[in-house]
Amino acid sequence: MKTYLEPNEINLLEDQAANLRDRLLIRVLSRLGCRVSEALGISVSDIDFNTRTVSIKHLKTRLKLSCPDCGTSLGRRHAYCPECGNKVAEAVAEAEAVVKTHKPKRKHKAKEPVAVA
Numbered sequence: 001m002k003t004y005l006e007p008n009e010i011n012l013l014e015d016q017a018a019n020l021r022d023r024l025l026i027r028v029l030s031r032l033g034c035r036v037s038e039a040l041g042i043s044v045s046d047i048d049f050n051t052r053t054v055s056i057k058h059l060k061t062r063l064k065l066s067c068p069d070c071g072t073s074l075g076r077r078h079a080y081c082p083e084c085g086n087k088v089a090e091a092v093a094e095a096e097a098v099v100k101t102h103k104p105k106r107k108h109k110a111k112e113p114v115a116v117a
Contacts, residue, residue: 005030032056065095 005013010030017023028039038056046055065074068091072083076096079089 065092067091 014023014026017026025039032054034056041057042054066072067074067081067084067088069086070084072081074088076092078092081088
């Protein structure tokens with residue numbers, strides 16, 4: 001099963017867009033390979049026109065949690081460790097707080113100008 005669009009399919013999608021904003025969003029998503037929410041979060045200060053790069057703030061993060069006592073893998077909603085039964089809600093909350101304060105940005109290099117006519 002194909003999980004991507006060919007360049008001609010992207011062009012057809014752009015041609016069907018109702019307005020300039022939608023065409024630009026389709027082009028940005030296809031050229032930068034970012035999520036819609038990441039593309040909508042781009043501001044002018046995130047664009048470096050000299051190096052043709054765009055800094056995109058990651059909105060989704062992976063969080064690997066484990067019980068501090070027995071090392072069992074935990075999910076974000078665990079309040080107690082399924083293996084040893086110790087309360088882990090506080091450790092989970094602390095780990096999530098660290099991730100929220102450190103949202104990395106990644107730079108995307110544009111292969112060609114993204115301007116839409």
